[in-house]
Amino acid sequence: MSEAAPQPPYDLAIIGGGVNGCGIARDAAGRGARVVLFEADDLGRGTSSASTKLIHGGLRYLEYYEFRLVREALQERDVLWRIAPHIVWPLRFVLPHRRGMRPAWLLRAGLFLYDHIGGSSLPKTRALDLRRDPAGEPLQRGLVRAFEYSDCWVEDARLVVLNARDAADRGASIHTRTRVTAAERAGGAWRVRAERQGGGAVEVRAKALVDASGAWIGRVTGTQGGTRPVRLVKGSHIVVPQLFTHDRPYIFQNADRRIVFAIPYERDFTLIGTTDIDYAGEPAEAAASPEEIAYLCEAVNAYFARRIGPEDVVWTYAGVRSLYDDGASSAQEATRDYVLDLDETEGVPLLSVFGGKITTYRRLAEAAITRLKDHLPAAGKPAWTGDAPLPGGDFPKEAFEPEVASLRARHPFLDPALARRLVRAYGTRAERILAGARREADLGRVFGSNLTEREVLYLMDQEWAETAQDVLWRRSKLGLRLTPAQAAGLDAFMRTRLPHLAAAE
Structure with missing residues (x-):
């Protein structure tokens, strides 16, 4: 009996089922590439489901002169609302001015730039008198002035899954709970071996490999992050019973110049976050520490009339981001921009993905396909993901x-x-x-x-x-x-x- 002919190699193998890996899989599959993706656990199990769940430009990044990042993110904010109006929707954020923090003129100037740098159609900034506006009711009486501006919310883990679903609908092979154990260049291609939870093995060959494993970057390929220095930063969030009844989130300035959000969550709760601290542990074990929980409670206690403490917390979550280490002195200052490192040893490419914001995952995916253009024939086809709705999003964003x-x-x-x-x-x-x-x-x-x-x-x-x-x-x-x-x-x-x-x- 003759042996079965060996399967032709995939055009692209991807390690990591977070938003970046699933976004790249969707883009490549939609251009006709043969794609396989491996995720060691559940889709979005790591950092991608541990965000503050905002599609935003990142107002605070303007202070670090990240103008290109902010502009791109604001442009993507409108794109994602259009292609996923079920899981993305606009919100009006309230930024109270507090004496001793950033001056009001600086806030207004930053918000003016934020309103116009991305060319968005969302409502522009307006000033609020907290003594008259309902947004002032849960706040301490000494706060009288605020600014209200627009950003968007996203169901982050669902964003990951819908990208994977669309990739699979377009022909990609998605393997969840399948850990890649080895990847090596052999015979002009990548040989990738993986083990399924509960037993069983998978082995595939691929012309190109993308490492989008986030905080685990470089572990399988042995590249230690390629030629880029990596900085792991943990962000933690807490959820408490509802602190206010209106539908506008708050963005608070903290004494250490960080900002903390307090966001209406799941009808009966308030989501508070995030922290930014360097992390050296196992990413899968990241959790909100007692110190972080206390920090977030005190950050909002400086603004709300009703005080909260760790005993009020009903749920916490934390995620670890692998950021390109740009030498910033603190974790909060490290760039959130993405970096794509291409290693073309032996003409067999490895693309390593660093950093990025959930807001810009789609642009990151397009950039990744472009970087692989010499090895991925499908890259020559037009970009398409900005116009095609994600599964279930085929209705007008206002509807x-x-x-x-x-x-x-x-x-x-x-x-x-x-x-x-x-x-x-x-x-x-x-x-x-x-x-x-x-x-x-x-x-x-x-x-x-x-x-x-x-x-x-x-x-x-x-x-x-x-x-x-x-x-x-x-x-x-x-x-x-x-x-x-x-x-x-x-x-x-x-x-x-x-x-x-x-x-x-």
Whole structure:
């Protein structure tokens, strides 16, 4: 019996299923390249699900003269809102002026530049009298003046998954929970070996390799970050019960010249962050330290009338960024711009990705494809990701509420809060979850907080979810609402639907 012919090499192999890796996979697959991506855990499990969840230019980066980065990010803000209006939406941020901090004239000048440098269509800055505006109600009485400006919010982990989903729909092979154990140049290509959680191995050949593993950069390829010095910086966030009832986030200046956000979160909570500290530990073990939690509490206590402490915190999360080390004296000053390092040893390219902001991931992906143009024939095809909606985002960016109304009109049994959550998460693809349902019972078992069996099965089939953690903390934030017993029930249900997990019991 003759042996099977060896598979032709992929055009591109990618290590890392964060926003940068999935963005590059989407872009390359959409241009016709044969792409394979490996993620050691769940998609977005690391830094990409641990952001402040903002699509923004980065107002504070103007102080460090990062004008190109801010301009590019502001331009991308509008692009991402257009292609993903279900998971990206605009917010109006309130920046109170406090005596002894940056002077009001400097804030106003920076905001004027912020309004105009990116050519955005979002509403411009306006001054607020906190004695009359509702934004002043939860603040300390001595604060009387503020500025209000525009930025956007994003469901960061869903942004990662939707890029992976679109990449797969365009032919990419996405391997989650599959750790790359070796990558070496051999026979004019990369030979990449990986091991699946629970057993089993994968080996592929690829003409080019991208290391987008973030804080783990260089570990598999042995490049130690290529020719670029790496700086690991940890950012931590806390979530507390709702501190104010209106829908505008705050951006507070701190005494150490850092800024801290306080953002309405999941209807009943407030998200506070972030810190910026150098990190030397294992990235997967990053967590908010007691010192960081206390720092964030005190930062907002300087502004809100109601004080909070560590005992009020209901959830924390932390992520580690691999930044290009530009020699900045502090972690907060290190550049957030991305750097792409191309090693063409033996004519077999390795592209290592450093830094970047979630806001600019799509531009980073385009730049990565351009850097590989001599090795990736598909790079000669036109850039396309700025015009093509992400899965579920094929409705006008101003039409979110009509989309919710339309879903309820087709499925009148839906609870209004559930309909809104489904559109916010899945956009037009919510219909794939509800197809054929005539009544609530048709959606199957309810695990808690309107999370139904239909939705869970969709996440397992279409979005690579395998555990309750995937569903409750990355595909959604329902982990804030389900009890431990409900979460355990969900995990047990999912295990029965995944043969490799059930076999491991």
